[in-house]
Amino acid sequence: MADAAITVIGGGVIGLAIAAELTQRYSPVFLLERNPRYGQETSARNSEVIHAGIYYPQGSLKARLCVEGRELLYALCEKNGVPHQRITKVITATKTEEEGELERLFAAATANGAPIERLTAAQVSSMEPGITTVGGLLSPSTGIISAHGLMDYFHHAIRERGGEVQMHCTVVGLDRVSDGYRVSIREGEEVSSFTSEWVVNAAGLEADTIAALAGIDVDAAGYRIHYCKGSYFALPASMNGIVKRLVYPVPTRHSLGVHAVLDLGGRLKFGPDVEYLPDRVQNYTVDPSKRAVFAESVRRILPMVKDEDLTPDMSGIRPKTQAQGAPVRDFAITHETARSLPGLINLVGMESPGLTASPAIARYVAGMIAA
Ligand SMILES: Cc1cc2nc3c(=O)[nH]c(=O)nc-3n(C[C@H](O)[C@H](O)[C@H](O)COP(=O)(O)OP(=O)(O)OC[C@H]3O[C@@H](n4cnc5c(N)ncnc54)[C@H](O)[C@@H]3O)c2cc1C
Incomplete structure (x- = not known):
């Protein structure tokens, strides 16, 4: 049996939302973040707007998950006192x-x-x-929200539901093994590893680096960030x-x-x-x-x-994921069965409206795991 049921890589708003969702059904769930605190990268550096879902191509994940996420977000904020307007x-x-x-x-x-x-x-x-x-x-x-307030809520929910959040923890290796993945981590000078049945890559600006650790050709996959x-x-x-x-x-x-x-x-x-x-x-x-x-x-x-x-x-x-001048691309949220990596879910190109969509993205990923 693997050491973890699910490991989420990245403690931005999307990784936190996913871990909060998954701790309702699975155990143990680990969330790994390389920085001393969660939410110090893109999730702390944005407009903090709850987008309505106006601009995205019809039927795209950005459109669907923004509209669904917006409603989930308002309900979550109202129920749990997350500052918003x-x-x-x-x-x-x-x-x-x-x-x-x-x-x-x-x-x-x-x-x-x-x-x-x-x-x-x-x-x-x-x-x-x-x-x-x-x-x-x-x-x-359209509204505004405290991104830190939202992340604090998700973090609290993960801990309350028995999930483990590990800061100062950089994922440096990801290898397929019989019961899932061997995840190698660096904490300070120390490198160690454990096994996890599922791995969810929500590493934001490094999501392509993590996909490459699993052996994916990021250029061929369109994952280059x-x-x-x-x-x-x-x-x-x-x-x-x-x-x-x-x-x-x-x-x-x-x-x-x-x-x-x-x-x-x-x-x-x-x-x-x-x-x-x-x-x-x-x-x-x-x-x-x-x-x-x-x-x-x-x-x-x-x-x-x-x-x-x-x-x-x-x-x-x-x-x-689009180079300068290239056509706009959708979120890439993929269970990598077609690349012979079952149990690995990559989230790549999670730009705007990722904050708004975060609770819907979490449900979408949970649906992939339950399928
Ligand atoms: C200028 C700007 C404005 C925006 N405005 C809005 C807006 O108004 N509304 C909206 O809905 N969205 C907005 N967005 C988009 C939104 O901010 C992002 O979609 C969202 O924050 C992405 O969250 P994330 O969790 O994927 O990424 P991140 O917040 O980047 O989190 C990824 C985490 O992974 C960690 N990590 C990376 N590599 C490793 C590793 N090897 N091991 C362990 N951890 C690792 C990082 O340290 C980081 O904390 C905006 C974005 C920008 C840049």
Whole structure:
């Protein structure tokens, strides 16, 4: 018999959600995290928006799991006191050429099951007087959440249900054995190993590295991860309240566009931009020289913002499976039976809306294990 029933690699919001789900049915469940604390990478460096599910291609995992995850998340937050707010979101067209895109978004949202309402320019202006608009959309189910509050809840649930969370623990080997996998771990200077019937790879920016440890050719599988940084600039507290909702421009093919993000404290920041990194280094410094470009994007929706109002804030790195300029790809969540690796589930390319979708992703993975 293997030492563990299931081992989850990665203590970000997705690994934590999966382990919390699985501890309800299996034992022992291990969650391994290389950092001193869970949730120190992408899950701590994002917009903390509960997305409605407007933008993703119909039928994609991103669309399905976002819509399902959003509802699960609101229910979970309300039941367990996780800080969140149904703040809603306005998408504004700033010139008449963008109105066609609003129609396309309306149709996409409706097809995906994301509630959406058309707004005239006058309606947008009465809701958000400071923004430029020729018309827009309201997403009433968009919200904001404390990502740390959510991860604390999942962590508590894992521990309460008898799961084991091990920090400072880096997975360095994954070998197929008769009753599952031999998982090799490094804790400080020490390397040891144990066996696990199932392994779930939720290693975020290193999910391809973990897949490669199991012998998968990551390029052939389409699992190679490209680091794509998103930076934010913030406004001073004296400008809190210039918008009451999240405000997004009409998206481009590659990005949702630099948008106004409010946190639960009412602080307003703008971002994230899109910057593919040339190497796989987690460099979170925000380049102050981007300020003028940010200010110009921000003024398209909020003309009163001046360059000097903006200060460099935080950044995060998206684990994208598409290289720069390549078409958008879906989440890859795969039980690797076709690669002769039964019992291994890889989650690769878990970019946005991974935070929103996390409880639905957890159910999806549990379904693969139960099948
Ligand atoms: C700029 C930005 C904005 C975003 N905004 C939103 C948003 O508003 N709403 C939304 O829904 N989503 C958003 N997202 C997406 C969301 O943040 C991610 O989908 C989610 O956080 C991914 O979680 P994860 O658990 O897969 O990854 P991570 O949080 O990266 O966790 C993976 C963990 O695996 C660990 N690990 C790696 N290798 C090993 C190893 N060998 N051994 C042990 N542990 C290992 C890492 O230390 C890490 O803690 C955004 C992302 C970015 C970058």
